[in-house]
Amino acid sequence: MKGMIFMRKDFGKQTIVTPLPVLIVATYGDDGRPDAMNAAWGGQVDTNMVHVELDNSHLTTDNIKRRKAFTVSFTDRKNLVMADYFGLVSGRKEDKIAQSGAHVEKSAHVDAPVITDFPLTLECRLVSVSEEFGGTRVVGEVVNMSADESILDEKGHVDLGRGEFLCYDPAAFAYRVIGERVGTAFKDGHKVGG
Numbered sequence: 083m084k085g086m087i088f089m090r091k092d093f094g095k096q097t098i099v100t101p102l103p104v105l106i107v108a109t110y111g112d113d114g115r116p117d118a119m120n121a122a123w124g125g126q127v128d129t130n131m132v133h134v135e136l137d138n139s140h141l142t143t144d145n146i147k148r149r150k151a152f153t154v155s156f157t158d159r160k161n162l163v164m165a166d167y168f169g170l171v172s173g174r175k176e177d178k179i180a181q182s183g184a185h186v187e188k189s190a191h192v193d194a195p196v197i198t199d200f201p202l203t204l205e206c207r208l209v210s211v212s213e214e215f216g217g218t219r220v221v222g223e224v225v226n227m228s229a230d231e232s233i234l235d236e237k238g239h240v241d242l243g244r245g246e247f248l249c250y251d252p253a254a255f256a257y258r259v260i261g262e263r264v265g266t267a268f269k270d271g272h273k274v275g276g
Contacts, residue, residue, distance in 0.1 A: 101249030101260060104165055106155040107134055108186075108195045109145035116179045116186045116195035117141055120169030122250055124154065129191070132204055133221045143218050150208040151192035152222060155200035159246040159259055164199065191226040201230040201245050268274035 103125070108118040108224055119142045124134035136143045157165040157236045164182045169177055179186055179197075186195045191205045206222030213219075227240075235241040248257045 097189045098253050100213060100253075101258075102119065102252065104111065104157045104248040104250055104257065105134060106165055106168055106197060106200060107136075107142050107146075107155055108155065108197055109142050110149055110194060111141065111145050111173075112148060115177065116197075117173040117196060118168045118178055118184065118195075119173065120165055121154075122169075122252075127221055130224045131209065131221055132206060132224060133219055136216050136220060138179075138213070140217075143220070146208060146220055147211060149193045151189075151194040151206065152208070152220070153189060153192070153194045153196055153203050153205050154222070155197055155203040156245070157248050158198050159248065161199050162248060162257055189226070196228060198230075201233045202240065202247075203228050213240045 102122055105121045105124045106118050106119050107124075108116060109114055109184050119136075119140060121134045121142075124132065127133050129150045129265075134152075134154065136146075142152070146189060164184060167182055168178055178184075179195075187198055189205045192207055194205065196203050204222075204224045204233050205226040205228065207225050208220065208221050210221045211218060233241055233245045235244075242260070243263055247260045248258055250256075251258050251267065
């Protein structure tokens with residue numbers, strides 16, 4: 083735009099990707115005990131695949147390699163404290179599920195727990211594990227998605243606007259609630275150019 087001055091500030095090699103969903107990865111240990119961790123880095127790989135980036139030292143990483151399955155849940159405002167706790171304490175030192183009071187059911191589809199406190203869960207079969215960038219990249223095939231009825235619309239479809247889902251804000255070390263619907267994907271862009 084002619085005549086406008088844009089002001090920007092350089093930050094060097096800092097990286098902020100937003101929004102980062104607050105992902106809770108749940109597994110079973112060798113003893114059958116459920117465990118969960120808060121994973122900041124992960125997302126969708128394909129139409130029915132997800133990935134999470136984990137540290138090699140995590141109990142969750144070992145459990146996924148052994149059990150070949152895991153669940154990924156998306157947390158919401160009312161479960162913020164539990165979700166944050168899952169990222170603060172090691173499952174090697176505490177029974178995080180018992181300590182947090184989380185409610186767990188065994189998945190009917192994979193060898194992993196579903197934490198029913200969280201409104202949306204992807205039940206995953208392990209597809210691949212790779213050591214990358216000093217950590218472990220886990221890719222899973224989603225064999226089932228389960229959702230609490232509180233986030234379903236009148237037609238029985240998932241409505242993310244009903245969930246008050248959290249995202250992680252790495253710039254402020256904060257959790258934020260994902261907001262309102264502001265447009266329609268694959269449609270609104272047609273307004274450009276007439």
